[in-house]
Amino acid sequence: MxxxxxxxxxxxxxxxxxxxxxxxxxxxxxxxxxxxxxxxxxxxxxxxxxxARVNPAAAGYPVSALIGITVPQPAKAKFLKLLETIPEVVECHHVTGADSYVMRLVAVSMAHLEQLIERINLYGETRTSIVMSTPLPARGLARPVAASKGSRG
The missing domain is CATH 1.10.10.10 (Winged helix-like DNA-binding domain superfamily/Winged helix DNA-binding domain)
Structure with missing residues (x-):
């Protein structure tokens, strides 16, 4: 490019x-x-x-959370099928480290978030972080620094 x-x-x-x-x-x-x-x-x-970028809070989802989960290998396929049925899971990443997956969820209330976590907990141990604010929202990609300093590609 x-x-x-x-x-x-x-x-x-x-x-x-x-x-x-x-x-x-x-x-x-x-x-x-x-x-x-x-x-x-x-x-x-x-x-x-x-x-279109949608503001979750303005669309009725004021609660946002990041959830890490450790899923045993035999349960991974069923876990991913479950996530497909939960529209409040807006993204999920397969990661290295202590967790197998990290996902971002939105919810209409803390009680709603608790219900979602209970469904997800069936597949492994979770760690939940509630998003307090987003000082750096998702942004577009910039040209890689290495590419702009003379490398080709």
Missing amino acids: DELDWKVLTLLQANGRISYTELARQVHLSVPAVTERVKRLESAGVIDGYT
Whole structure:
């Protein structure tokens, strides 16, 4: 990926609804050239979708928690199937360390969170951290420092 690809990605991450005309204007390319770049980035899997960011608290989910769980190997498939049935689990990561998985959940209340944890606890030992605030919300990717210092790729 070159510098222009990263400029396009930066603009799309800031505003996924930006028009190709505006995108082309901001990166100093023609509309067909920027359209081709975006299509190439999509085909390569660099851009893997477009979505609206939803504020959980404003949408009725004021409680957010991070839960780590240690799941025994024989139960992993059933555990992952369970997570598919719980829409309040908004992301889950298979990790190294003390936990097998770390997930982020949202809930409408502490009682609701407790019910969710009880369902998840059937598959292993959990550790829950309640999110008090988010000083650094999810953000877009920037060009890797190594890539901007002369390495190719």
